[in-house]
Amino acid sequence: MEKWKTIHSEYHYKTPFGNLRKDTCQMPDGRVIDGYYVHEYADWVNAIVLTKEGKIVFVEQYRHPANDLFLEIPAGKMEEGETPEEAIIREVREETGFISEKKPICLGEFFVNPAVQTNKVISFLITEAEQLVEQQLDETEVIDVHLFQLDEVEGLISGKQLSQLFSVSAYYMAKDHFKKATVK
C-alpha cells in the first residue's frame, strides 16, 4: 500500500491552539482528492497523577465544544523546546499545584486521530505527588481540582461522570501498568 502525494496545500487559519490546512492529494492510482482538511496540532501530554496518599488527581473545567463541564486528567500541549516529561510536569503543576520528586513514567505515545489530525498524545503516570504550589492558570482557564480514590474511578466511568476518552484510556493503561508491576 502506498501513500498519497500532496499536490497543493493552503492554510485556512493558524492559531496558538492549532492550524487548519486544506490539501489537494493524488492517490497512487492517479485519482485526485480535492479538499482534505488536516488539523495540525502540537503533540499533547497527559498524566494519571497519584498523590502520596494514593488518590488520583482530576481537573474539572467547562469544555465549550461539548457544552458541558468535564472531569479529566491533567493535560496540555507541548511548548516549543520542551521534552514530553518537562511538558507534563509543567502542565500538572500549573493546572493542579501538584509536584513530585519522582520521574514521570511513560505509559505510551499514540496518534490521537490520524484520519483527521497530525498529532500524538503521550501519556504518563506520576506517583507520590503533593500539592505544594499554587495553580497558575491561563487567563481564560477556570479549573477545579478533585481527588478520588483509585478504586472509585471505574464507578466514575460506568456512571459517566468520567467520559473524556483520553482520561479513560490513560486510566486503563495505568491500571495495566500496576498489574504488570505487581506480577513482577
Added chain:
Amino acid sequence: MEKWKTIHSEYHYKTPFGNLRKDTCQMPDGRVIDGYYVHEYADWVNAIVLTKEGKIVFVEQYRHPANDLFLEIPAGKMEEGETPEEAIIREVREETGFISEKKPICLGEFFVNPAVQTNKVISFLITEAEQLVEQQLDETEVIDVHLFQLDEVEGLISGKQLSQLFSVSAYYMAKDHFKKATVK
C-alpha cells in the same frame, strides 16, 4: 462552575465528514472570547472484533494527516437514523467482510475530545465473527484486513505498529471486560 454563553456562531465549512464553526463566547464573569473553533462531527463507533478462532481483526489504511499507514480497529461514523449497534455492524461488514450472529457488547461511550470537537465514540466488542461477505469500500478507501492473535496485541502496541489511540483504548477496555467476565 458555570457554562459559557455563545453570542455568535459562523460556519467556515460543512462537509459530509464534519463541520467547522467559529464561536464568540461570553464567560460567566462577562469576558468575551472571540474565535473559539468548534469541530462538529457525527458520533463515531469502533469495535474490537474477535473471530470464531479467537483472532482480532485489524484494518490497515493510509491516513493522510499523519502521512503514514495505520493499523486500526474497524471504525466509522454513525449515519442518520442508525443506532450505534447498527452503525458498527455495518462498518465492520463494509471494511472487513466480517459478520457475527452475536449482538455487539458496548464497552463504553466517550467524548473524543470535548475541548476541540463535539462528538462521542462508542466502543464495542464483537465476538464469533466470520468473514462471510465481500468488503464494500467507499470510492477512495483502500483497506487491508489483518488478523492477529489476541496475545500478540500488546507486542504491537509496545513495538508501535499499533499506535492509534482509539484502537489501543478499545483494546484495553475489551481486556478489562474479559477479566471481569472470567472473574464472575
